[in-house]
Amino acid sequence: MVQAGSVKAATSNSGSNFQIVPIKGIPIVAVILIGLIVAIATNKLWALDFFHVVGGGLWTATDLLVGLLIGPMVLARLSISAKVEFSKRFMPKMLLIVPTLVTMTLAGGFQLARHLGYLTPAQPEHTWLIVAFCVVGVMLLVAMGSLAPANLAILFELKKPEPNPRLISVLMHRFIYGSAILGIMQVATLLIMTRVATL
Secondary structure: OHHHHHHHHHHHOOOOOOOOOOHHHHHHHHHHHHHHHHHHHHOOHHHHHHHHHHHHHHHHHHHHHHHHHHHHHHHHHOOHHHHHHHHHHHHHHHHHHHHHHHHHHHHHHHHHHHHHOOOOOOOOOHHHHHHHHHHHHHHHHHHHHHHHHHHHHHHHHHHOOOOOHHHHHHHHHHHHHHHHHHHHHHHHHHHHHHHHHOO
16 A cells, blocks of 8 residues: 555656656757758868767767666666656657757768768778678667657656556567667677777
């Protein structure tokens, strides 16, 4: 009875104390995307490299942190009511952070490859880049086809007058496991990209 009461208390006001999309973060995302567009339009090597490397590094770190540290070491040990409270604070931020990092990494990287001529089949880097594109394509499918819908489902569930804490817990685990898969694939991408850089 005590646990049921604590879960109900944790979810009873969930719709009134958080935003699905953190409004304060939108200007930051807008500045980053404008900078990325300018980098692509001007085709500046340093700017393209900056967006690709910084975006990729932060995307990798986020996936590894969420999937291999926060998930098994923190969330797995929390009660359902604590997972609900964690979700209300964490998931809206991820809704802005992950798509921004993915866009930085992929758009900056593709333009960088064009700028350096790596997309030409005769280049020695071409085969490695095709392999990287395949890995990143699968990662994009996981991120947008599984993680993003799970994230949105959690947030919309939390906005209901009486959210289902067990459903939120299941969706959080789906998000965490997906992040772990992406983190492992990110390591494979890093191995490929460092190989490209040394050819």
